[in-house]
Structure formats: structure tokens, C-alpha cells
Amino acid sequence: MKKILLISFEYPTGRSYCGGVGQIVEQSRDALLAMGYETYVLISSGFARKDPVKLLFADGSLKRYPSLGAFLRDYDWCNFGYIIHHFVNWTTELKKIAVQKRRKPKIIYHFHSILRREKESGFRTLNHFLYNQEKMIELADRVVCPSAYEYDNFIRYFPSFIDKVVVIENTIEAFGADKNKIEEIRARHKVRNNDIVSLYVGRLERIKGAHILLKEAPKILKAHAHLKLFFVGRSLEKDLYKRLLRLCGQFPKQFFYKKYLDKNELFQYYYLSDIYINSSLSESFSLSTHESALCNSALLLNRLPALEKFKDAALFFDANSGDFSEKYEVLIRNHVLRSKLSGKASAIANKFIDNNRFRDNLYKLLNSFSAEAKI
Numbered sequence: 001m002k003k004i005l006l007i008s009f010e011y012p013t014g015r016s017y018c019g020g021v022g023q024i025v026e027q028s029r030d031a032l033l034a035m036g037y038e039t040y041v042l043i044s045s046g047f048a049r050k051d052p053v054k055l056l057f058a059d060g061s062l063k064r065y066p067s068l069g070a071f072l073r074d075y076d077w078c079n080f081g082y083i084i085h086h087f088v089n090w091t092t093e094l095k096k097i098a099v100q101k102r103r104k105p106k107i108i109y110h111f112h113s114i115l116r117r118e119k120e121s122g123f124r125t126l127n128h129f130l131y132n133q134e135k136m137i138e139l140a141d142r143v144v145c146p147s148a149y150e151y152d153n154f155i156r157y158f159p160s161f162i163d164k165v166v167v168i169e170n171t172i173e174a175f176g177a178d179k180n181k182i183e184e185i186r187a188r189h190k191v192r193n194n195d196i197v198s199l200y201v202g203r204l205e206r207i208k209g210a211h212i213l214l215k216e217a218p219k220i221l222k223a224h225a226h227l228k229l230f231f232v233g234r235s236l237e238k239d240l241y242k243r244l245l246r247l248c249g250q251f252p253k254q255f256f257y258k259k260y261l262d263k264n265e266l267f268q269y270y271y272l273s274d275i276y277i278n279s280s281l282s283e284s285f286s287l288s289t290h291e292s293a294l295c296n297s298a299l300l301l302n303r304l305p306a307l308e309k310f311k312d313a314a315l316f317f318d319a320n321s322g323d324f325s326e327k328y329e330v331l332i333r334n335h336v337l338r339s340k341l342s343g344k345a346s347a348i349a350n351k352f353i354d355n356n357r358f359r360d361n362l363y364k365l366l367n368s369f370s371a372e373a374k375i
Contacts, residue, residue: 003079004032005105006041008086011056012263019203019234020170020287021112023263024146025086027171028110031359033058035366040080044068047089047132068093077105082366084108085140089132095139106369109140110168113284114153118207121282137161142365146170147285149306166365170285171358172349174294175267182268189228189256191272196332197228198275199297201266201288204235204244209279209302209319214243216325221251224332230269232258270295274338275331278302281319290352293345298331298338309352313344 006029010022025041032039041056049068055075056062065071068090077083077097083105085094097104115133137143137158143165145151151167158165191197202208210233221227229251235241247255261269270276276292276299283289283306293299299314301307307314315337317327331338 002036002081003038004040004082004084005075005077005080006032006039006084006086007090008041008043009045011041011043011054020285021086023173023287024110024112024170027173027358028084028362029056031362034359035363040075042071049093078102080105082106082108082369084110084144085136086110087112087133089136091132091135091139094136098139106141107139108142108144108365109136110144110146111137111150112146113282114150114157116157117153118282134158137164140164141369142166144168144365145284147306149308150284166361168358168361168365169356170287171356172287172290172294172353173263174291174353175264177271177295178264178268181265182272185268185272189230190253191228192226195226195228196224196275197230197273198277198300198328198332199230199232199269199273199292200277200279201232201292202278202280203233204231204240205237206240207280207282208233209281210237210240211243212279212319212324213277214240214247216328217247217255218250220325220328220332221247221254223329225254227332228254228256230256230258230273232261232266232269234259267291267295270297273297275300275328277328278307279319279324280304283307290349293342293349294353296342296346298342299345300328300331309348310345313341313348315341 006025008021008025010019012022012026029039029041038058040058042053044051044053051068053065053068053071054062055071094107111133143161145154145165145167147169148167154165155162200213204210217229221229231244244257248257270292276297278286278289278301280302283304285306289299289307299310301310301314301316302319303316315327315331317324
């Protein structure tokens with residue numbers, strides 16, 4: 001059957017928050033539509049049958065339902081040939097499919113990070129989310145992981161499900177530089193030719209390392225009047241948000257906060273940026289790091305296994321040793337080093353795009369079910 005249902009807790013349907021999960025859902029939808037599949041996206045931030053949902057149709061129209069139950073009155077799960085689940089875990093509902101005797105959709109669980117790994121690292125992962133992720137792995141016909149790094153973790157945590165898992169490495173949607181738009185941004189924020197522009201893109205929470213940057217920013221901004229720091233991302237932790245607002249008030253000509261930028265505009269900030277900061281404490285892939293590298297930013301990264309591909313093309317700090325400010329200072333002061341690192345990072349990001357087979361691998365995954373049926 002050529003009908004596919006993608007399920008996500010986020011999706012880019014207007015000027016609202018959309019992180020990496022929503023972007024990969026969008027890329028998946030575009031790829032599936034191009035393959036000829038009638039593709040729908042079910043969007044909900046809740047787990048209960050009573051929670052409201054939105055349904056994005058193949059033609060781009062959007063319908064709102066007051067609950068999952070209302071959606072299921074119009075669309076039985078078995079109306080679809082495949083259900084590809086991105087993090088929102090309706091395990092109770094999807095388990096009902098297994099006991100039905102009629103034709104059943106194949107269930108694919110596309111995870112974006114292993115939540116047990118994050119919890120064991122000390123991060124505040126929602127318990128019911130964590131619990132249901134492992135249930136989803138158990139009930140899915142296939143499990144998709146976003147990187148070789150998370151594949152290694154999956155094998156370590158879930159060795160009994162090794163036959164289910166495949167790697168489909170994340171992909172990037174790139175936008176070209178718009179000189180007029182970049183000049184508009186420069187004028188709006190009074191960015192002069194000799195200014196150094198740095199950029200952070202990510203949720204305002206500790207797992208993304210936002211507290212590291214916010215703590216060190218006052219000292220660095222005071223020392224470098226020609227530094228402009230742009231912070232882009234949704235606020236999730238009140239104490240960090242208050243600290244961010246204080247910085248906006250304290251450095252109105254240097255520190256700028258954007259809750260949301262659509263992807264095209266975000267890329268213009270990437271192109272404007274001299275230094276991209278990824279202070280995250282946990283990453284499976286990091287779309288924003290690849291995107292900023294593609295746009296010739298010098299990378300300042302926390303030393304994480306998922307970012308190992310940039311080991312010779314970035315300046316790394318260790319969040320545990322407190323050397324963030326020192327490394328940031330080096331990049332601010334050293335134009336030659338910034339240029340050298342940005343060139344190397346850009347080459348790595350371009351090679352990644354050239355070699356990426358996201359669409360092909362998605363096609364192979366769906367075809368694998370047909371091949372099994374013939375055996």
C-alpha cells in the first residue's frame with residue numbers, strides 16, 4: 001500500500017518551534033512524496049488518546065482534531081501501509097495493531113537519541129518517554145537510528161534487537177546565501193565590518209549546554225566590544241531564560257535573542273557568523289553543526305563522540321574542565337585560525353552532503369519488507 005503515516009511531536013507548519021526531529025520528518029516526507037507515496041504527518045505533543053492532534057495531508061493542507069480518538073474515527077491505523085514513528089510514543093495504540101487479524105501496517109520506529117543513555121548521563125529525561133521508547137523498540141518491525149554513533153549505542157543497550165536496526169544518517173536541507181538579506185541583518189543589528197559574529201542555535205536548556213554559554217558570556221562580551229552574540233532557540237528552563245533576558249538588557253548592542261527563525265533566514269545568520277558555538281552535552285548527530293560548517297563558520301564544539309568527524313576542523317573545549325572561555329577567546333582573537341578551521345569544516349560538511357544517501361536508504365528500508373514477503 002502506498003499510504004504512509006509519519007508521526008512526530010513537531011513539524012514545520014508555520015512560525016513555531018521546530019528542532020532537528022521536525023526537520024528530519026520534513027526531509028522524510030519530501031523524500032517519500034518524491035517516491036510516489038501518499039504521505040501524511042500526524043503531529044501531537046501528547047501521548048494520551050484525548051490529546052489534540054494535527055494531520056498534514058499529502059497536498060500540504062492541515063486538519064486539526066480535538067483528540068487522537070477523533071482522528072482514528074476518520075483514519076484507522078490499518079488505512080496505512082507503513083507507520084513511521086518519530087519519538088511520540090503511542091505504544092498502547094500501536095500495540096493493538098499486532099493482535100488484529102486483517103492486513104497490518106509495518107511499524108518503523110525512527111529514534112533521534114537513546115533516552116536511556118541521556119538519563120544515565122544525568123540529564124532530565126521524562127520517565128514515561130524513556131519507558132515508551134523501549135516499548136517502541138520492542139514492538140516496531142524496524143528501528144532507524146540517525147548516525148553510526150547511535151548505532152553503536154543501540155547495539156550496546158539493545159543487543160537482542162540487532163536484527164531490527166538500520167542506520168539512515170540524517171540529511172541537511174541547505175539554503176544559499178542571500179546577500180541582500182545578510183545586509184539587512186547587518187543593518188538591523190548594527191554589525192560593522194570589523195565585528196566578530198558568533199551564533200548559538202539550540203534549545204535553552206542544560207542538555208544543550210546553554211548554561212555554559214550564558215554563564216561565560218558577560219565576561220567575554222565585556223572584553224570584546226566588537227563581539228556580537230546571537231542566541232537562537234526556544235526557552236525551556238525558566239532560570240536560564242531569566243539569565244538570558246538579563247544579558248539582553250545588559251548588552252543590548254551585543255547580545256541578541258531570537259526564539260525562532262525560519263530555515264532560510266537562519267541560514268543567512270549562519271553565513272553572517274564567524275564562530276558557531278555548540279555547547280551541547282549530548283548529541284546524536286547535530287544538524288546545526290553541519291549546517292553552520294556548510295556556511296563557513298569556525299566551529300567551537302564541546303568534545304562529543306558524535307562530533308568526532310570535525311576533530312581536525314574545529315576548536316574543541318571540555319565542558320568538565322571549564323576551558324570554554326579560553327577556547328572562545330582564541331577564536332575571537334585569531335582570524336587566521338578561524339579561516340583555517342572554517343575552510344576545513346566546510347569541506348567536511350560538503351563531502352557529507354555529496355555522500356549522503358538519505359532518500360536511497362529510506363527507499364531500501366521500505367523495499368526490504370517487500371523482499372521479505374517474497375521469501
